[in-house]
Structures are given as C-alpha cells and as structure tokens.
Amino acid sequence: MQLSEQEIVRRQNLQAIRDLGIDPYPAPQFEVNAFAADIKARYEDGAEGFENLRLAGRIMMVRDMGKACFAELQDSTGRIQFYVRRDDICPGEDKRLFDELFKKLLDIGDFVGIEGFVFRTRTGEITVHAKSFTLLCKSLRPLPIVKTDAEGNVYDAFVDPELRHRMRYVDLVVNAGIRETFIQRTKMVNSIREFLNNRGALEVDTPVLQNIPGGATARPFITHHNALDIPMYLRIANELYLKRLVVGGFDWVYEFSRNFRNEGMDRTHNPEFTILEFYVAYKDYNWMMETTEQLLEKVALDLHGATDVQVGDKVLSFKAPFQRIGILDAIKEHTGFDLYGMDEAAMRDVCRQLHIEVDNTMGVGKMVDEIFSEKCEKLYTQPTFITDYPVEMSPLTKRHRSKPGLVERFELMINGKEVANAYSELNDPIDQRERFEEQVVLKDRGDEEAMFIDHDFLRALEFGMPPTAGIGIGIDRLAMLMTNQSTIQEVLFFPQMRPE
C-alpha cells in the first residue's frame, strides 16, 4: 500500500503516542455529560451548571497560539470551540503532554474527550476551557477540511459526488447538513409507521428471496439456491405475499419492502430501493385515495410543521384533498386524443402521430402508459391522483365498477414523478388467472418485464380474498420530496456504485 506523506506522518505520530506510554485506542468508556449544540443553546454569561462538563468528539480544527490552543470539537450535535492552556494540562515541569501530545501528535479527525468549564472569549465565542483531555482514537487518514468564513463562503468543499457517496462516512463528518437529510428520512418513516400503527395496521415481513418474482413488471436479479439447486429471485415487489396475508385473515398489513430491480441507474433509480406497501380488507381505491391524502398531509406536518413543502423552486401543497383525473381524460386534455375504447391498431397510429416509438411487444396498456408518461406525467407538479387505467396495463387490479375496459387504479403524481400506485385489488381468481395468461402472451412476444404466473397466489385467491385496497408508496422518492433532494443518491446512505 502506497501511503501519502500525511498518512506516514500520522503513523509516526501514532508510534510516538505509544512511546509516550499513551494508548491511542483505549478501551475504557469515556463518560459524556454534555453536547456541543446544547451548550451553545443554553449557555449564558455567568450561568451556573457549566462546570465539569465532559464532551467527546473529533478535533476538526486547531488554532495554535503557542502556550495555548483553540480547537474545535465536533460531536454528534455539532461543533464547539475548546481552549487548552499548557499550564492547565501540564502544571508541573513535564510539559510533554501539551507540547508533544496535544500540539504535535494530535491531528484533525482524532477523537478526544475533554473535561472543563464553559466561558465566553473576548470575541464572544462560547468555549469550553478544557482542564484535561483524553485521546480516544487516533485517525490515520486526513479528512478534507471544509472551511466557512464569517460571510458564509465555503472553501475547499468536499463536493465530488463520487467521492462523497463512496466515502459517505467522510461526507457525514465533513459536510454539515448531510446527516440532517437522513435524520429527516427516518423521521418520515417513523411518521408513516405511527400513522399506520395508530389505525391498527400490522407491520409484517415477507420473503425477499422468491421462487417467482411477482407483484410488478420489472426485470429481477437472479440468484441460485445451492441446497435446493433452483434459481431464486430477489423480490421486485411484495404485493402477492401481503395479499396472501389478507387471505389469511389479517385486515391491514404493511411492510417497508426493500425491492431489487435489474434496470438502469440514474438520479431517480437505484437497483435496491424501498416501497411501503399496505393492503386493507373491505376497502376500495376511493378509500385509499383519502387515506393516502391523510398520510401525506401528516408526514408533511410532522417534518415541516406545514402542508406546504419547498421542493427546488416550487412549493408543493400536501393539503388534502388532492386533484383527481382519469388517465384517459388526462391524455385527452393534453394531447387531444380520446383513447377510450380504441383498439390496438388505432392506438399505434396515435402513437405515431405523437412521435412515440412503439414496437410489436407493446399492447394497448403499454401504449397508454407510454403516451401518458411521455406527454402528461411531467405536467403534474402538485400531488394529483391519476385514476382508472386500462385493464391491459394493470394485471392485478379489479375491473372498474362502471367503466368497461378500465380498472380501479390510481397513481399519485408529485413533481412530475410517480410516487404511489394503488388499486382495488383483483380478487376474482378466474379473472386473475386470465390476466396472468395475457402476461405470458406478452412475455412470449418479448416483453422481459411481463409477469410470471404465480400458481400458489392463484390458489390463495381461490380460497377467497375479501375486497381489498392496496398501495405501494416509493419511500425514496417521497424522501427526496420531503427533504428537497434532487437525486435518490442523496437520500440513500450507500447508493449503488461501480466497484472501485
């Protein structure tokens, strides 16, 4: 391994610390009783109770003043300045602890614990006057040092997306605000969980390794089970398993499902991603729209204290109710073509007129989907339910109660992207079998994403599934909206990357 000059220096410092009889990786716990952000928020001049404070964190900057130093300690709550004076640390003749250890052998990034009292410097900075310090962990690699001046100008920012994502631990240490995005994401998930639990929903786990990758149209990752000597698939959705649980008598089940799809990667797609799915017995998609509105309104309020959320240069309103429009009405509105009841050949012609590429593998459903995503999707900035899709593109969805050829389905579009997909679940086992068989035809025509037939799922439906409403909500995409991030990589700690 080729070490840089700075890495060599740090290893030499490590040895020098050991030569002083100090353990650079000590075992005993360091009891912490104070945090940077809390001290800065609560300290007032002359206030009591700010003595014998113990803080721990990384040294992020040192300003050496000779026989005293100012340094900055970064703990999990933020940064605070601390002050170290030689005569405090080394009251006797032996000054090595200050002159050698503190001034020369400690580096930016090292973890230390300090004990001392709070005061305010002449320039007004709230500072911990450290009477002692303890090395807690020696850091062997230099951190990129990001500096911000009084006007807020940032210098030497650590900004290369590749480096930031590959070394997220460095990103989190060095770039203020990154942790906040992830804390918000977790708050969002907690908020959703609370919403569901309060309504009596049951959180469940279902298989990630599946014999038949069902519940969505997508190309799966394939793996192999050695003992059984069979191919296995990483799940592309958990829908069919949750519905089996509804068959089994659970009225409301949900799962935050990590799904895997073997497709392209870009700023809105990662090979593994999270969808919340839930299924509720005796409900339909109208009920689901109302529930979705309530859920998202609560999430916005929990995270932002308001139903308006700033996303890029737009303000999105999560105030219920949301707009609703049928997909064919939307297409008619934005293209002028009325596709209702149109056959495949006529629709091919429409696609040609709209300059949308079609091929032989595409049925009516796929073409409607293409036209909508090409011409309409990006127009829906505010949360909007797009409803009543053609039956051909919805093989798991119940036929519409009054509109022939359509199904009771909606997708929720926000900021031009699909965030949720929901429907009144198809529970007619004979119809479901026929729909699967139509998928097989598509697969034979070359559609790699068409569904497999899941015979066990059909068997379950034959035992009877009550009328059920189900939904999948893209958690990563929702997190992007709620944290105002424009790429999925910024809401995943470790987005997928090519190996180094």
Add this chain to the structure above:
RNA sequence: GUAAAGGUAACUCAACCGGCAGAGUACCGGUCUUUUAAACCGGGAGUUGUGGGUUCAAAUCCCUCCCUUUACACCA
C-alpha cells in the same frame, strides 16, 4: 445505452498558441497564553486516469482503453 463536459498534490482548483507542473487549504519546522477561514516566517509534497503516437520538447495535440459528472432514454 446516447450526448456533452471532465480526470493535475490529501481537498478545491490554475497552468494562454506545445516550452522548467503552480496556488490556497491541509502537512512538516519555527514565533505567539482569548483565537476563529487566526496571523507571521520557512519547508516538503505530483508516474498530470491508462497505454500508445506526433515532437527537440506533451498536463496541453492525435489514437486506444478505463473511470466520473451532467443531461436524455428505460424503469419506480
């Protein structure tokens, strides 16, 4: 997959028409007991992504390959 822009020190970036590879931060050595992008003096640090070519001379021009970013396309 397509297109554009890129890859130079640990970080952020320069280097004009091909002419000794630089700056700030960081690092190393000094001075300074309330500084704050601390300051001041001094110093070291590079296989310019890879491989080839043109040339007296290549970070720079040409070709190959690798990688990245951004946009588009596919998908959620």
